[in-house]
Amino acid sequence: MNFRNAIFAGLLLVGISSLTTAQVPTTDHPNPDPKDWPTYAGTDSGQRHSPLKQVTAANANRLQAKWVYHMDGANGMEQVPVVVNGVMYISQFNRVDAVDARTGSVFWKYKRPPASGTPQRGTAYYNDKVYMVTTDSHLVALDARNGGVRWEAKSEGGYFLAGGAPLIADGKVIVSGNRPDGFVQAFDAETGKYAWTWSAVPKPGEPGYETWGGAKPQGGPMWMTGSYDADLNLLYYGTGQPNPQWTGFERPGDNLYTDCIVALNADTGKLVWYFQNTPHDVHDWDSTETMVLVDAPFKGQTRKLLLQANRNGYYYVLDRSNGQFLLGTPFVSKVDWADGLDSKGRPIVIPGHEPSVRGTETCPSTAGATNWPAPAYSPDTKYFYVTVAEGCGINFITSSTAPDAGTGYIETANAPWQAYVRALDATTGKKIWEYKPVRSNHYGPGLLSTAGGIVFVPEQFGQVTVLDAKSGKPVWHFNTGDLITASPITYSVDGQQFFAIASGTNVFAFGLQEVNP
Amino acid sequence: MNRVLVVAGLLLTCMAGPILAQRPEPGPANPFRGKPEAVHEGETLYAERCTGCHGPNGTDGEIGPALVSGERADFGTTDGQVFNTIKNGIPGTPMGPQKLADDEIWKIATYIRALRGTALDNPLPGDAAHGEQIFWGKGQCGTCHMMGGKGGLTAPDLNNIAGTRKASTIIDALTKAQHHEYGSGGAHLKSLPSMESYLPVHVIAGDGKVVDGILLNEDGYSLQVMGNDQHLYSLDRARMRSVVVQPKSLMPTDYDKRLTPEEFKDLLAFLTRQGTKPPPPTPGRGGPPRGDDQ
Numbered sequence: 001m002n003f004r005n006a007i008f009a010g011l012l013l014v015g016i017s018s019l020t021t022a023q024v025p026t027t028d029h030p031n032p033d034p035k036d037w038p039t040y041a042g043t044d045s046g047q048r049h050s051p052l053k054q055v056t057a058a059n060a061n062r063l064q065a066k067w068v069y070h071m072d073g074a075n076g077m078e079q080v081p082v083v084v085n086g087v088m089y090i091s092q093f094n095r096v097d098a099v100d101a102r103t104g105s106v107f108w109k110y111k112r113p114p115a116s117g118t119p120q121r122g123t124a125y126y127n128d129k130v131y132m133v134t135t136d137s138h139l140v141a142l143d144a145r146n147g148g149v150r151w152e153a154k155s156e157g158g159y160f161l162a163g164g165a166p167l168i169a170d171g172k173v174i175v176s177g178n179r180p181d182g183f184v185q186a187f188d189a190e191t192g193k194y195a196w197t198w199s200a201v202p203k204p205g206e207p208g209y210e211t212w213g214g215a216k217p218q219g220g221p222m223w224m225t226g227s228y229d230a231d232l233n234l235l236y237y238g239t240g241q242p243n244p245q246w247t248g249f250e251r252p253g254d255n256l257y258t259d260c261i262v263a264l265n266a267d268t269g270k271l272v273w274y275f276q277n278t279p280h281d282v283h284d285w286d287s288t289e290t291m292v293l294v295d296a297p298f299k300g301q302t303r304k305l306l307l308q309a310n311r312n313g314y315y316y317v318l319d320r321s322n323g324q325f326l327l328g329t330p331f332v333s334k335v336d337w338a339d340g341l342d343s344k345g346r347p348i349v350i351p352g353h354e355p356s357v358r359g360t361e362t363c364p365s366t367a368g369a370t371n372w373p374a375p376a377y378s379p380d381t382k383y384f385y386v387t388v389a390e391g392c393g394i395n396f397i398t399s400s401t402a403p404d405a406g407t408g409y410i411e412t413a414n415a416p417w418q419a420y421v422r423a424l425d426a427t428t429g430k431k432i433w434e435y436k437p438v439r440s441n442h443y444g445p446g447l448l449s450t451a452g453g454i455v456f457v458p459e460q461f462g463q464v465t466v467l468d469a470k471s472g473k474p475v476w477h478f479n480t481g482d483l484i485t486a487s488p489i490t491y492s493v494d495g496q497q498f499f500a501i502a503s504g505t506n507v508f509a510f511g512l513q514e515v516n517p
Numbered sequence: 518m519n520r521v522l523v524v525a526g527l528l529l530t531c532m533a534g535p536i537l538a539q540r541p542e543p544g545p546a547n548p549f550r551g552k553p554e555a556v557h558e559g560e561t562l563y564a565e566r567c568t569g570c571h572g573p574n575g576t577d578g579e580i581g582p583a584l585v586s587g588e589r590a591d592f593g594t595t596d597g598q599v600f601n602t603i604k605n606g607i608p609g610t611p612m613g614p615q616k617l618a619d620d621e622i623w624k625i626a627t628y629i630r631a632l633r634g635t636a637l638d639n640p641l642p643g644d645a646a647h648g649e650q651i652f653w654g655k656g657q658c659g660t661c662h663m664m665g666g667k668g669g670l671t672a673p674d675l676n677n678i679a680g681t682r683k684a685s686t687i688i689d690a691l692t693k694a695q696h697h698e699y700g701s702g703g704a705h706l707k708s709l710p711s712m713e714s715y716l717p718v719h720v721i722a723g724d725g726k727v728v729d730g731i732l733l734n735e736d737g738y739s740l741q742v743m744g745n746d747q748h749l750y751s752l753d754r755a756r757m758r759s760v761v762v763q764p765k766s767l768m769p770t771d772y773d774k775r776l777t778p779e780e781f782k783d784l785l786a787f788l789t790r791q792g793t794k795p796p797p798p799t800p801g802r803g804g805p806p807r808g809d810d811q
Contacts, residue, residue, distance in 0.1 A: 087749055100751040103739045107749050113680065113793070145747055148663035148674030493751070 035492040037083045038125040040165035041374060042448075042489065045293040046227035046236075048376040050490045053452040054497035055512060057468040060454055060476040062513045066498065067104030069507045071097060076485050077502035078119040080165065080374075080446075082130070083491040084144065088500065090507055091123045092116060093135045093163060096142060101500075102493040104509060110147035112140065119485075120163030121225070124173065126189055131166040131173050139166065139175055139187055151192035159183045159197065162223040169228040169235055170266040182220030182239045182258075186269060196269030200239040200257050213252035219243035220258040224288040224372055229304070232321055234272060235264045236293070236306060240286035246355045246397055246406020247282065254279035259287045261308060261316075263323060273323030275345065277310045282354050283337070283395060284366045284409075285312040292377045292384065298326055298427050307426060309375055309386045311368030314341065315429040329429040331370075331422065332390050334363040334415070355395035355406055365393025365417065366409040367443060374446030374487040376455065381469050383423040383432055385447045385455050391417035417441040421457050423472060433472035437463070445501070446487025458484040458501050464508070480508050544597020549620075549627045559628025562621055570611065575632050580611050585632045599626040636679035636687055636789040641782070648787025651780050656772065658784075664791065670747055671731045672715055672768065680792025687788050691772040691781075694765070717763040718742055723756045732762055 032038050034051040041048050055063065071077065074092050081088045088101040093116040098107040116135050124131045129150055130142045137160045140152040155161050160179040167174040172186040172195055182200030187193065200220030202208040209217060221240035228235050239262060242248075242255035259278040262271060277287045292307040298317065306320035313335035317327040325345030338347035353362045367389060375386040392415035399405040411417055419440035423432040437444060437459035445458035454475070455467045462484055466476040482504025490499050499510045549555035564573070571577065575584030603622045606614040615622065652658045661672035678687065718732040720742065728750055734741035740760065742750040754760065773781050 085749070086751055098749075100734075100739065100741050102751045103736075103741075105734045105736060105739060105741050105751075107733050107741050107743075110674075112677070143663065143670065143674075145749060146663065146670040146674065146743065148666075148668070148670065149676045150666045 036085070036125075037081070037489040037491045039082060039168060040080050040122050040124065040225040041227070041290060044167070044169065044228040044230065046290045046374075047292055047294065047379075047449070048290075048374050048447065048487070049378055049449040049451075051451045052490055052492055052497045053450060054492070054515070055450065055454065055466075055499070056452040057454050057466075057470075057475050059512060060452075060466040063466065063476050063478070063499075063510045064513050065478065066496075066509045066511045068509075069097075069099050069104045071505055071507070073115060073117060074505040075117040075119055076483055076504055077507075078121050078163075078485050079502055080122040080487050080489060081500055081502070081507060082123055082125045083489065083500075084125045086493045087144065088491075088507075089123050089125065089130050089144070090502075091120065091132055093118050093120045093133070096123060096130060096132055096147065098130075098144070098147060099507075101491060101498065101509070102496070104507075108147040110142055110149075118163070120165075122165035124166040124168050126168040126173075129189070131168075131189075133161045133163060133166065133175060137161045137177075139173060139192070141173075141189075141192060153187050153192040153194065155185060156194045157197055159185060161185075162221070164223050165225045167225050167228060167235070170230070170233060172266065174226065174228075174235060174266075176222040176224075176226070176237065178221030178223055178240070181218055182222040184222060184226070184235070184237055184264065184269065186266070198262075198264050198269040198271065200260075200262075202256065208256035211253040211256045215251040217242075217255070219245070219255075220260075221286065222288065223286075224290065227291045227293050227306075228266065229293055229320060232304070233266045234320070235266050236291040236320065237262055237264065238287035238289060238291065238308075240288055241278075241281045241284045244404035244406060245282075245284055246395060246408070247404060248280055248354065250403045251280075255281070259285060259312075261287055261291060261306065261318065261323075263320065275316075275318055275323045275325065277308075277314070277316065277345075277347075278312045279346065283312070283362060285310070285368060287311070288372060289368075289370055290372075290374045292375060293320060294377055294379075294426060296379075296382065296427060305427070307375075307377065307384055309370045309384070309388070309424075311364070311371060312337075312347070313364045313369040314338075314347075315384075315424060316345065317427060317429070318345075327427070327429060331386065331424060331429060331431070332364055332388055334390070334392065335369070336363045336392075355397045355409075357397055357400055359394040359396050359410075361392055361394050361412055361415075363392035363415060364389065365391055365411065366395060367393065367417070371443040372446075373443055373485075376447040376449040377426060378449040378455075378469055380451060380453065381423070382426050383469065384426040384429075385421065385423050385449055385469075387444045387447060388420050388422055389417050389441070389443050390420065391415050391441075411441075419444045419460065421447065421455070421467070421472075423455075423469075435465075435467055435472050435474065437461075437465070445484045448488040448490060448499070450490055452497075456488045456490070456499055456501075458486070458488055458503070460484060462503060464488070464499075464501055464503075464510075478508075478510065480504070480506070482506065542597070543595040544599075544601050547596035547600070547623055547626060547630075549623050550596060550630070552627065555624045555627040556631040559624035559626070559631075562617070562625050563628050566615065566617070567625065575629060584629055596623075596626045596630055599629055634683075635792070636682055636684040637792045637794060639684060640679065640789040641684050641785045643782040643784075643786025645783065645787040645790050647780075648783035648785065651776065651784045652787055655780065656776065656784055661767065671743055671745075675788070675791060677792040679789045680794065684785070684789050688785065690768070690770075691784075692770055694770045715766050715768070717767060719759075719761045719763075720752060721758040722752070723758055725758070728752065 088099045094112040096110045137155045141150040162177040176184045184198045186195040201217035219242040226237035242258040260274045260276045262274045306318040315331040328341040337353040392412045393409040395409045396407045397405045421435040440460035444460040448456040457465045480503035486502040488501040496515045570581035577583035659668040661669040663674040720728040730742045730744035740752040
């Protein structure tokens with residue numbers, strides 16, 4: 001070691017000694033630094049709204065691609081990158097690439113065998129760590145600076161993690177999954193120590209078991225990231241459909257807690273309240289769509305609201321402190337399975353829409369009036385922006401008497417699917433404007449709102465479009481050249497606001513032309 | 518991956534030969550199994566006789582398929598089956614019977630086996646617990662490297678080093694300034710030789726600010742640096758007053774001299790046990806179901 005290297009090694013040691021000092025959380029997810037996007041929805045509230053306003057409806061026509069990062073070995077990416085302090089973390093199952101968010105150049109890569117091309121939906125950042133889930137149901141905490149493994153933990157109790165992005169709440173990492181039934185699990189963010197599990201289906205003797213008519217409670221898959229209110233210390237998660245999926249006669253009753261919005265105490269994982277969107281579901285209308293937490297006046301009184309556009313076709317407004325139903329109204333033109341909702345929010349079901357051997361048409365389809373692509377909410381316009389699918393489906397079973405005889409669903413020829421981006425008045429659900437992404441028929445990508453008065457709208461067939469948040473008029477567009485099945489983010493580095501979106505196997509970053517050319 | 522599957526499929530088909538739909542016989546036992554000198558002699562024989570078709574290190578060639586792959590790939594063949602294939606050839610393919618002595622064929626089979634897998638499959642002997650003490654103590658490895666969630670940030674995390682590298686590569690990294698990296702499956706990794714990465718860099722920005730650290734990435738316009746202050750830096754080359762990159766990594770390559778033979782052996786015993794065996798591949802398309810979001 002020459003003299004210069006010796007000096008360098010000395011410096012290294014000085015630097016490393018700082019590791020041993022106490023670390024304070026560098027990210028406060030309820031109100032993160034506007035330059036960062038540290039969690040799936042940007043903040044815990046699920047609003048997907050950024051205070052950044054360098055890009056506006058007036059100057060968005062000067063947006064340009066700043067860089068593209070190709071993730072070799074990936075398939076159609078569904079991940080939402082997280083960005084903290086100018087570093088972007090791009091993920092697949094078993095893999096995280098840390099990329100310079102300004103240039104798209106790699107800082108480090110982490111891979112864990114086996115290689116997997118299966119998409120997952122992202123990571124979470126907290127206190128110098130990036131949290132990821134693996135195909136063998138582990139939760140791994142990586143050092144955000146070099147990709148080293150700080151700790152890893154296997155899911156507890158025979159539950160198997162799904163690919164939703166972890167959520168940080170109350171110093172814990174919250175993960176969820178579908179197998180054997182829907183569940184949420186919590187681990188200590190610093191140590192990986194297991195904390196608690198909540199199961200979406202009750203065991204014999206537990207509340208809710210009586211809603212299955214003696215059948216074994218099954219299902220309730222939980223494959224999406226939840227939201228978190230730190231003041232109430234409540235986690236909000238959606239649960240999926242009961243099993244068997246398409247036949248209901250084997251499981252008479254409401255089948256709690258499937259197709260529910262649930263509020264869990266973040267310390268204990270105990271259920272605080274639930275609201276069931278679709279009792280006794282036979283159409284696979286999971287309630288996993290993003291829950292958007294908003295404090296806003298409702299009928300003259302400021303309340304802590306929870307907003308959700310549900311797969312079953314209804315837009316819901318709940319009081320998130322107690323689960324009280326405040327409003328429910330269709331947000332697609334045709335909802336034919338229910339004649340509205342009663343005063344408690346329970347659907348008034350119109351008989352005759354159960355799947356049948358000859359096929360039964362129902363609107364919306366099983367794919368849903370909306371699905372996992374993220375909505376957005378702007379506190380400026382007070383609009384709820386959501387990608388919706390108009391259209392109907394036909395559901396089939398192979399036998400009307402055999403249990404679990406469902407086969408699935410198809411698009412109807414006479415009511416084909418068409419995607420729209422709609423702005424709804426957040427507290428009335430009334431449609432303000434809509435934008436039609438031409439050709440997009442399946443549920444498309446998610447949305448993003450910013451204080452610059454724009455909505456960033458990727459489209460299924462690769463276009464990204466910027467809309468004026470007030471009017472819905474397109475002001476800029478760019479063809480990424482591949483299918484988009486992810487949600488966009490925005491962040492800032494060195495005074496430049498960026499937008500990023502995964503398209504196919506690439507992540508695109510956009511910014512204004514004349515800033516940091 | 519498709520290519521690997523195709524190759525694997527071809528191999529299996531070929532191995533099955535005239536007894537289609539039956540598993541091939543495991544063949545005779547390898548008299549040289551696990552003998553380092555046989556691996557070495559086998560490598561020489563392979564280079565003379567096999568490289569032309571199967572490529573260097575079995576990574577594939579113009580005529581024959583890869584015998585290993587870039588990722589961990591166990592083709593499921595025994596040494597005896599490899600021996601039989603080399604001795605008898607595969608009818609209907611360019612793979613003809615090889616006119617070699619049986620011992621020579623066994624040595625090639627031994628070499629091919631050594632090409633597959635990583636250190637974790639064949640950890641080196643020694644006192645691993647003592648080796649761990651050397652790692653954190655006299656060896657000072659933990660000053661720069663992470664292991665088990667602790668250690669330095671300026672060098673690669675070694676948590677899964679034995680699951681991604683061969684024992685020979687680990688030894689080379691500790692003892693040679695220049696060496697090739699051989700990882701899972703034996704393929705030459707598509708990365709720079711390790712001594713040309715993780716280079717120390719000293720940068721003076723236009724405003725006089727100094728950044729010292731390790732160069733993680735660079736192009737004509739920007740530098741990505743892990744600073745000695747544990748922060749990641751993205752630096753605009755045009756805005757820097759000077760950028761000086763040291764030509765050599767800080768990684769010492771004389772561990773066989775700075776440690777006693779016993780200490781070195783025990784350190785290797787520790788390092789060649791650090792890793793996780795990948796779970797067995799799942800049938801079908803792989804990966805867990807992500808939930809019925811269709």
